[in-house]
Amino acid sequence: MKAEPAAPAGDGQRPDSRRTSGPPGARPRPGGLWRGRHLAALVGCLALVVLLVLISLGVGARGIPLGTVGRVLLHDDGSPEAIIVRQLRMPRTALAVVVGAALALAGVVMQAITRNPLAEPGIVGVNAGASFAVVIAIAAFHVTGVSGYIWFAFAGAVLAALVVYTLTSGATRSHHHTRLVLAGAALSASLGACTGIITMFNTTAFDSYRFWVVGALENRGTEALTAAAPFVVAGTLIALALGPSLNALALGDETGAALGLRVTWVRAAGFLSIMLLCGAATAAAGPIGFVGLVV
Template sequence: MRAGAAGRQARPGLVRTNSGRALGLLVALAVLALALAVSLAVGAKPVPLPDVWRALTAYDGSEHAFIVRELRLPRALLGLVAGAALGVSGALIQALTRNPLADPGILGVNAGAGFAVTIGVGFLGLSSIGAYLWLSFVGAVVVTALVYVIGSAGQGGGTPIRLTLVGVALGAVLAGVSSAITLLNPDAFTKLVGWSAGSLAGRDWSILLTVLPFIGAGLLLAFLAARPLNAVALGDDLARSLGANLVRTRLLVIVAVTLLAGAATAAAGPIGFVGLMVPHVARWFIGPDQRWIIPYTVVCAPLLLIAADVIGRVVLSPQELQAGIVTAFVGAPVLILLVRRKKVSGL
């Protein structure tokens, strides 16, 4: 994309002052705090908000305290960090490829994680989330690294178009192989259904603490990449003239996306639409500046995922609907409305 084309497509958001953007971010934080409180209170056994507060501040071993501290709190916090990871990874991929419809799966992250888990369940006999968590993460890392190596080979290096094509192609191959392995022994993959649909249910403190360092490192890299990504959005030639190191920026973004989406997918499964939709909403509201898009996504993406998890608990109570299914139901029509708006579609 030429610099002129990029400049014509980039449009300011609804809020054009930094003070207005900061105020909007504070409002989003308040709504996120409310969503976390609701997540701790709502479920198969409702817990009054005063009991939620006592469970958090003065644990007394009661049934309500146990439900809040040991079952719902790690689930809510995983929704917080996994939502931020999925949303920011989507924002980074859209900025790097200059494709507003890109998401973390475009670099093969979801396909790599799913393929590794399929191998572990089908051939190694793994049956629990904790058992295949690390395998899922390693699969995401290996496949994303392979995409970068293949996409960077030859003349021209790893351009956004080449990385996108390689990621889509490799992801399609791995998804097909995973489906074939699943069909060979469907009984072995019964317990994998919840993970493959994307869910926060059944996740405990050990899973949260395992992925937290990787997501923290990925978020740090994302904030470091925000400023150079603004230059990349202007086109390669203009970005170089502004002093941006394209190779270093692309590598930084790919490492960040691998850490974020790989860890989130390993813990919660391949949840879609979070990384695709939330950056669209952020751009519509505050414009194309990545220095604001990433903080907004860090707050709004967890809000979407936690809300989807809460809706999944109550819509079929006492049964639960996976959060990944809810985000698809909510995300698809919203995304259709968003992409029809030129102010949102342009990067």
């Protein structure tokens, strides 16, 4: 029989135990390091958002120092600066945060469903549907205010997304992604042509429509934020609930189905989340295109 090798000289510990902290035999846990970096990145992003919010409240036709912005936020002293920050710029900034979060979350869900890193909300015809509905509201119903646009824009965005989903619902798994892109592009082109025809022959509709179509946050007060917030909250809850399912879907439709995932239901719920988030954001701030490419 062969003799067992002698233990190495030294402190009597196993060689691998000297490379790890904790009790003997403990193995390194890379997941803890990843979670730590993830938490640090999240805290850094939140701090950046807070800084940008303060800058947004201070920037405008009348510049306000950040110290003054913080003071009037904590205490309303009735000064002109407090009126500007609290009544004029706060609704605009809050709407910007909500719209940005909604578009970002919708983009994540869209990229998870299509497995395309450049996928964006406009790919399902949301912008084109909202624009066409706004033109119809101006030309046929003589709606001129932003508060009236928001409901027509939301309805148009949701209907356009439903049409795209209907056109792609019968596709096989291997052709679903291609048909989604083609259906969205075809619907956007068709609705864009209809919008152009209406604005070409109706100068009143064109004059009102051109200020909405560029996408802006001016003159969007608390009414636009109040109207969009419930839909954004509902879409956010659906998207967060779909997180584990989207992770499984990222492995592929076949793998996800093998893991017990109901792919059709996950896609339908993801589309519902996208419709709510994109429809509300587009209705409140106007169409914002190529978000995925910018990111």
